[in-house]
Amino acid sequence: MMCQANPRATVTSVVQKPKNKWRPLPMDTIELEKLGSKKLKISAKQTMTIAEKLYQQGFISYPRTETNIFSPDVNLTSLVEQHVQDENYGSFASRVLQWGPNPRQGKKSDQAHPPIHPTKYTNSERNIDSFEGETEAVLIHLSTTSRLSGNEGRVYELIVRHFLACVSRDATGSETIVNAQIADEEFTATGLVIHERNYLEVYIYDKWNGKEIHSYQQGQQFDPTELAMKDGMTTAPPMLTEAELIALMDKHGIGTDATHAEHINTIKERLYIAENERRFLIPGTLGMGLVEGYESIDLPLAKPQLRANLEKDLQAICDGQKLPAHVLSEQIQIHKEAFEKILTRSTEIDASLANRLQQQPVDSPEPQPTTQFHTVHKCPRCSSMVALKTVADNRIMLTCLGFPACKQSMWLPQEYFKEAVVTDEICANCGPGFKKIKLKLKGMHLVSFLNVNNVEGFHYVTCVACDRNLKDLCGQENDRQNNGDATSGNNTTATDSPRNNGYINPNMRSYRGGLNSTRTLANQSTTFNNDDRATNNRSNTNQRNGNNNRWPTDRNDPEVKCPKCGKVLTPITANTTANAGRKFYKCCDNYFKWADEISIPTSSSTVQSGNTNHTNSSRNTMNRQPPSAPPGGEVKCTNCGKAARRLMVNRDSENKGRYFYNCNPECKFFKWADEVTTTGNTSSNRGSSNTAPSSSGASSSRNDPPARPRAKRKCGLCGQEGHTRPKCPNNNN
Structure with missing residues (x-):
């Protein structure tokens, strides 16, 4: 109010001083991110993505650096000379060369990379078609350097202009500050005059505008053209960019x-x-x-x-x-x-x-355990506990708790078993620490294969450590021990029996050594060899009762008629993982029958006098042998003399399903099963009715007809005999 009553102003002081606007510091990563977001309206992440692409193309230096100091080793003159030809900032680059590049130095250095700067010239605004009459070399150069567009060109231009600005000169000007007094109040007015714009000519991202002010002298008095008091209030700061x-x-x-x-x-x-x-x-x-x-x-x-x-x-x-x-x-x-x-x-x-x-929290359900397990016995390999586990999809498995150091495991196929639990009953054969498990079967047809009588209500109680039949049903291979050869008599170990080379499920991992790898047949009542020896007393009974069932072969497929329509059925071979190679019959009204569940009358021509027990023993052995069991007898390694393992090729190749023998990796022994002559193995068993038969189930009687000679294998590539496809001399062609 006093100022409005007496508006006469008196100049108390006039001060003029030089005013400079500093050129930018050399560019580091943080400055590039801020400028890209603020000046180019590109997010920091996108800016860095573009910068990395420009670096990979050789247009700029490494974009991730904390350094804002140019080393004296950097040839700034040559970097500036690259941009003299540009039509937008080429003239300014020439002026920088006249002044001499003089970068403003910062205070940070990561001792690894220089500040971000252009390393190769390009201009996205050039049109190659406008350079008519130029040499081919010039056109090729322009075509390789004039390919930036969009945000890539904008980021590159920002880096170039920033570099030229930081090596040039500061903008200069002068500032005038006038202080005046009206009544008892002090007032200040400022003006700015720009003398040299310098770096501002190329750095279009900074603004510095002059501000005109009248010329005043100290002690001068004047009346203001306008004197007003405006109402206002403070405001909250804006959100962050x-x-x-x-x-x-x-x-x-x-x-x-x-x-x-x-x-x-x-x-x-x-x-x-x-x-x-x-x-x-x-x-x-x-x-x-x-x-x-x-x-x-x-x-x-x-x-x-x-x-x-x-x-x-x-x-x-x-x-x-x-x-x-x-x-x-x-x-x-x-x-x-x-x-x-x-x-x-x-x-x-x-x-x-x-x-x-605006939602109320809800209690989450209690987490359900994904795996339940109960210990059964100690692992024979690492002495950790073997556990019965129920994993995802209710699959049941036996596995060593020493995993991954020990990979002993065996799956109980869902096709055969509904559930399995560990009981408190101790196995009498294996001794303390070996618990039995209780299995619920999915069908009574499994009883004949397991060769047991103690099945009540589809529940079967057994010891997995010594039940060889269970392992065969689960597709479990029982490898021989490497600490000795097979011995004769009742002390023959379970792993030395020819029955070890049984049905192998390709989806199951080998349970190396077997859970009963050191237990003898003399102490086991459910192994195949004990059953084979016992057939001397019951073979004739089985023969009279027509109960001599076995897995049918191609030459022994029984003639089966459909009970509904009377049609003679043709056997079908299953190709599922659990029943690979197993044959069955199928017809109208959902009629289904496994071939191995059909009784086959024994042919009298196959029974030779003087060797009846031996022949029936072989057939009883086959009574529980799955259909994929390979032919052939025992083969010994030619290097160490130990019994070789018989395995089957499971990978997809021309030999899939073919059996072979091998030994320890140190022996490097290998032999195809169909190339092994079994005469020597079977001839040694003649005259003894109690000798365990070969896995093929063939009679060793000297009255048996001679085996039909096997045709020689031919190469699948050239069709010639004497070699196979991998060793074919034409394979490289």
């Missing part, structure tokens, strides 16, 4: 120049924040709920100190001031305490989130 957030992250030590953009992009993807149309960052509902939840339990996870201290410790490791192990231990303890605090006070965080999300 991405460039401002990067600057604050750098100030408070959150992340590094190489991770700022990734951190911001991560919290965007998690919907902690969002960017509005004015490019301001707005906190999201979920982000606010988490921050308020952490603050409610006095946990500083949303504050910068936790991450900043980690970055300081990492830098201290680089400087040799701290040990990595000490920093790791300290950080783990800090985060462990924070995690435990969240667990104990999670309801408070839930309440904060519920307030923001």
Whole structure:
């Protein structure tokens, strides 16, 4: 009011001083991210993606650097000369060469990479078609350097203009400050006159405008043209932009120049924040709920100190001031305490989130165990416990708890067993520590294969360590031990029996050594060899009762008629994993019958006098042999003399399903089963009715007809005999 009553103004002082606007510092990663977001309106992550692409194309230097100091070793003159030809800033580059490149130096250096600068010239605005009459070499050069467009061209131009600006000169001007007094109030007016724009001529991203002011002298009096008092109020600061957030992250030590953009992009993807149309960052509902939840339990996870201290410790490791192990231990303890605090006070965080999300928290269901297991006995290989497990999809398996050091395992196929439980009953054969398991069968047809009578209500109780029949049913291979050869008599070990080379499921892993690899046949009552010896007493009975069932072969397929239509059925071979090679019959009205479940009358012509027990023993052995069992007898390794293992090729190749023999990896013994002559093995058994028969089930009687000679194998590539496809001389052609 006093000023309006007496508006006469008196100039108390006039001050003129030079005013410069500094050229930018050499560009580092943080500056590139901020300029890309603020000046080009490109997100920091996208800016860095483009910069990395430009670096890979050779247009700019490495874009991830903390250095803003040019080393004296950098030839700045040659870098500036590359841009003299440009029609937009070529004239300014020529002036820089006249002045001499003089970069403004910063204070940071990572001792690894120089500041970001252009390394090769390109101009996305050039049109190759306009260069008519130029030589082919010039056109090729232009075509390789004039290919940047869109945001790539904008980012490259930003880097070039920033580089030329930082090696040029500051803008200069003068500033006038006039102080005047009206009544008892002091007033100030300023003016700016720009003398030389210098770097501003090329750096279009900075603005510096002059401000005119009248010429005043000290003591001069004048009447103001306008004297008014306006009402106003303070306003809240605006939301942060991405460039401002990067600057604050750098100030408070959150992340590094190489991770700022990734951190911001991560919290965007998690919907902690969002960017509005004015490019301001707005906190999201979920982000606010988490921050308020952490603050409610006095946990500083949303504050910068936790991450900043980690970055300081990492830098201290680089400087040799701290040990990595000490920093790791300290950080783990800090985060462990924070995690435990969240667990104990999670309801408070839930309440904060519920307030923001406007939803009430719901108790999560109790987690269901994915795997249940009960121990059965000790593993014969590593002495860890073997456990019966029920895993995903209710699959049942026996596995060693020493996994992965020990990979002993055996699956109980779902095609055969519904469930399995461990009982408290101890196996009388195996002794203390060997528990029996109770299996629920899926069909009574399995009883004949298991050769048992103690099945009640489809439940079968057995010891998996000594039940050889169960292992054969599960497709489990019983390898021989490597500590000795096969012995004769009742002390022959189970792993030395020819019955070891049985049905192998290609989807099952080998249970090396077997669960009963050291137990003898003399102490077992359910092994195949004990049953073979017992056939001397019951073979004739089986023959009279017509109960001499066996897996049918191609020459012994029984003639089966459908009970409904009377049609003679043709056997079909199953190709499923569980019943691979097993034959069955199928017809109308859902008639289905496994071939091995059909009784076959014994032919009198196959029974030779004087050797009846031996022949029937062979057939009883085949009574439980799956259909994929290979022919042939026992084969010994030619290097160590031990019994070789018989295996089957399971991988997809021309030999899939073919059997072969091999030994230990040290012996390198290999032999195809169909190339083995079994005469020597069977002839040694003649005259003895109690000798265990070969796995082929063939009679050793000298009255048997001679075997039909096997045709020689031919090469699948050239059709000639004497070699196979892998060793064919024409294979390379």
